[in-house]
Amino acid sequence: MRPFEFIKPDSEASAIELLGKLSPNVRILAGGTDYLVDLKHTADVPKTVMDISRLPELKGIDEVDDGLRIGAGVTHTEIMQNPLIKKYAPAMIHAAHTIGAVQTRNLGTIGGNLVTCVPSMDSGPTLVALDAEVNIVGKDGTRRISLTDLFVGPRKTSLKSNELLTEIIIPKRSLGKPANFYKFGLRKGQALALVNAASSLWIKGGCFKDLRISIGAVAPVVIRCLKAEKYLEGKKIDEKLVKEAGNIAVTEAKPIDDFRASQSYRNDLIAVLVTRTINAAIDLADKD
Amino acid sequence: MDVELIINGEEKTASIPPETTLLKLLREEFYLTGAKTGCDVGDCGACTVLVDGEAVNSCLMLAGQLQGRSVETIEGLANLEDFHPLQKNFEDLGSLQCGFCGPGMILSAKQLLEENPEPTKQEIQDAIAGNLCRCTGYTKIVEAVADAAKEMREEP
Numbered sequence: 001m002r003p004f005e006f007i008k009p010d011s012e013a014s015a016i017e018l019l020g021k022l023s024p025n026v027r028i029l030a031g032g033t034d035y036l037v038d039l040k041h042t043a044d045v046p047k048t049v050m051d052i053s054r055l056p057e058l059k060g061i062d063e064v065d066d067g068l069r070i071g072a073g074v075t076h077t078e079i080m081q082n083p084l085i086k087k088y089a090p091a092m093i094h095a096a097h098t099i100g101a102v103q104t105r106n107l108g109t110i111g112g113n114l115v116t117c118v119p120s121m122d123s124g125p126t127l128v129a130l131d132a133e134v135n136i137v138g139k140d141g142t143r144r145i146s147l148t149d150l151f152v153g154p155r156k157t158s159l160k161s162n163e164l165l166t167e168i169i170i171p172k173r174s175l176g177k178p179a180n181f182y183k184f185g186l187r188k189g190q191a192l193a194l195v196n197a198a199s200s201l202w203i204k205g206g207c208f209k210d211l212r213i214s215i216g217a218v219a220p221v222v223i224r225c226l227k228a229e230k231y232l233e234g235k236k237i238d239e240k241l242v243k244e245a246g247n248i249a250v251t252e253a254k255p256i257d258d259f260r261a262s263q264s265y266r267n268d269l270i271a272v273l274v275t276r277t278i279n280a281a282i283d284l285a286d287k288d
Numbered sequence: 289m290d291v292e293l294i295i296n297g298e299e300k301t302a303s304i305p306p307e308t309t310l311l312k313l314l315r316e317e318f319y320l321t322g323a324k325t326g327c328d329v330g331d332c333g334a335c336t337v338l339v340d341g342e343a344v345n346s347c348l349m350l351a352g353q354l355q356g357r358s359v360e361t362i363e364g365l366a367n368l369e370d371f372h373p374l375q376k377n378f379e380d381l382g383s384l385q386c387g388f389c390g391p392g393m394i395l396s397a398k399q400l401l402e403e404n405p406e407p408t409k410q411e412i413q414d415a416i417a418g419n420l421c422r423c424t425g426y427t428k429i430v431e432a433v434a435d436a437a438k439e440m441r442e443e444p
Contacts, residue, residue: 006289006306006352029350036309036348037329049306051353077342101418102396103333106342107349189417190331 002045009050012057012137016164018050020139023162026050030073031108033100034116058111058166061085068170072111072134076123077102079110089170091179091198095126098183101190111165114150117157117221124151124222125198126181128214130174138163151221177202177210180280182273186260193217194261195269199277203285208232213245213274218255218266225249228274237287242278246271293354295320296364304351311335311346313354314361322362322391326420333419336392337361343399345418362391365398373439374398377432385423393419397433405441409434 009015019026025047029035032053039045052058058073061082068088070079076096079085085092099105099113099122113123114134124147132147139162147168150157159165179200185191196216202209211232213225228248235241255266292301295318302317311328314320314337326334328347335346338360365372371379374394384390393416400407400415407415412433413426421429 001307001309003305003307006350008352008355029353032348032350032353033330033345036350039307040328049350051350053353100330101333102399102415103336103343103345103348103418104330106339107344189414 001040002043004039004045005048007048007050009052009055012055012164012166015050015052015055016137016139019164020162022048022050028052028164030112031075032112033104033108034112034118052164053107053109058109064169066169067172068175070110070168070170072114072165072167073109074111076100076105076108076110076113080105088175089126089130089179091126091129091181091200092123095122095181095183095196095198098122098181098185098193098196104190110168114147114168115157115159115165117151117153117155119154119219119221120193120196120217121222122181122183122193122196122216125196125214125216126179127168127170128222128224129179129181129198129200129212130170130177131212132174133169133171134165135167135169136163137166142166144169148222148224153220173210174200178281178284180277180284182277182280184269184273192260195255195266195273197270197273197277199274199281201278201281201285203237203282203287206287207234207236209234211278213249213278215249215253215270215274218253218270220254223252225252225274227252232278237282239279242282243271243275245278246273246275249274289352291351291355293356294358296360302351306350306352308351309347310337310339310344310349310351310354310359313351314346314359320361320363324388324391326388331420332389333392333396333416334389336395336419338395338399341399341402343396343418360395360398362394365394372398373436374401374433377436377439378429381428381432381435383424383428383432384421389419389421389423393421393429397436400433401437401440405437407434407437 027046079096181198183196216222228245257263324334326332
C-alpha cells in the first residue's frame with residue numbers, strides 16, 4: 001500500500017468537521033472489507049484515511065419516533081443478532097447472512113455496504129423494499145433522502161465528498177411488514193449475487209397492498225420494479241399474476257453479460273426470484 | 289504512528305507506518321507468522337485472527353484500527369503442556385494436509401464454539417465458509433470441529 005495519513009476522530013461531530021476541512025483529499029474507512037482492497041490496488045491513494053468504524057454515534061439499533069434507526073456503523077453480524085431487527089425486519093437478517101462469510105460480516109458495516117454502492121450489494125433490496133431512508137450529515141446540517149436517491153451508479157452515490165451517511169431509517173409504516181429476500185450466487189459462501197431480490201407487501205381484503213419489489217445486480221444500481229408493483233397493486237392474490245409480475249420485472253432490468261452468468265440466464269433468474277420473494281412474503285402475511 | 293494493543297493476552301506497542309495492515313503488523317513486527325498471507329483481499333481466510341473475540345481477516349484491517357483492542361492468534365491457543373481441543377482434534381483426524389488454512393480455520397471455529405457450544409454441521413460449515421482449504425476438502429475439518437465441541441462440552 002502507498003503511504004497515507006491515518007486519522008481516527010472520536011465523535012461524529014469531529015468526523016464531520018474534519019471531513020469538511022480535508023475533503024476531497026480524505027476517504028472514509030468503515031468496515032474496510034471493500035475499501036482496504038481498493039487501497040491496496042489503486043495508485044489513487046488519498047492524502048488521509050479517516051477511520052469511523054468505532055464511532056459510538058454510528059452504532060446501535062433503536063426504535064425512534066418515525067421508525068427503526070440503524071446506525072451506519074452497525075456490522076452485518078450485529079444486524080443478524082439484533083432483537084429489534086428480528087422483530088421488525090427479519091428479512092434483513094437473512095440478507096445480512098448472505099454477505100461474504102463470518103469474517104466479512106464481523107467487519108463490514110451496513111452503511112459501508114450502501115455507500116460503496118456496488119450493484120450486487122446484498123443490503124440494498126430489502127431496505128429498498130421497506131422504503132428505507134438515510135440520514136446524511138454535512139457541515140450544513142442533516143438531510144434525509146430516500147435510499148433509492150442515494151444510489152446513482154456503480155460505486156457512485158449522491159453523497160458529497162464532505163458528507164457522511166450516519167443512519168438508516170426504516171419508516172414506521174414498514175415495521176413488521178411481511179418481506180422476503182433471496183440471493184442467487186454461484187456458491188452459498190463468499191459469492192457475489194448474480195441476482196438478488198426482495199419483496200414486501202400487506203394483504204388487505206385478499207388483495208395486494210403497498211407491494212414493493214426490488215432487485216439488485218441486474219442494473220447499474222439496486223432498483224425498484226415499479227411496473228411489476230403497479231401490475232399487482234390492489235389485485236386479488238393469484239399465483240398466475242405473481243408469475244406475470246416476475247416477467248414484467250425482467251423488462252425493468254438491464255443485466256450484464258459476463259463470466260459469472262449470461263444476460264439471458266440473469267433474466268430468467270429475475271423472474272424466478274421476484275416470484276419467489278412475493279410468494280414468500282404472501283406466506284408471511286396475515287390474510288384478512 | 290504508535291499503536292498499543294493486546295496480543296494473546298500481552299500488552300504490546302508498535303511504531304509503524306499507517307498503511308500497515310494488522311496482518312503485516314503481526315507477521316513482520318511481532319513475528320507471529322501463524323496468520324498467513326493468502327489472497328490478501330479477504331477471500332481466503334488464511335489470515336483470520338480474533339479481534340475482541342470476533343473472527344476477522346487481518347489483511348483487511350489497518351493496524352491503527354487496533355488501538356486498545358485485543359487480538360488472538362493461533363500462537364495464543366496452545367500452552368507448553370497442551371494443545372487447544374480444536375488443535376488436538378484437527379491433528380487426530382488428519383484434518384489438514386499442507387496446513388496453510390489451519391490457523392484461520394481453527395480461529396474461525398474457536399469463535400463459533402465460544403458462541404455456540406453445540407453447533408450443527410450446517411452451523412460449522414457456515415462458520416468456516418470464509419476459510420478456503422485447497423488440499424483435503426472440508427469433511428474432516430468439519431468433523432474435527434464437531435469432535436472438539438463435544439470434548440469441550442464434556443470437560444470445560
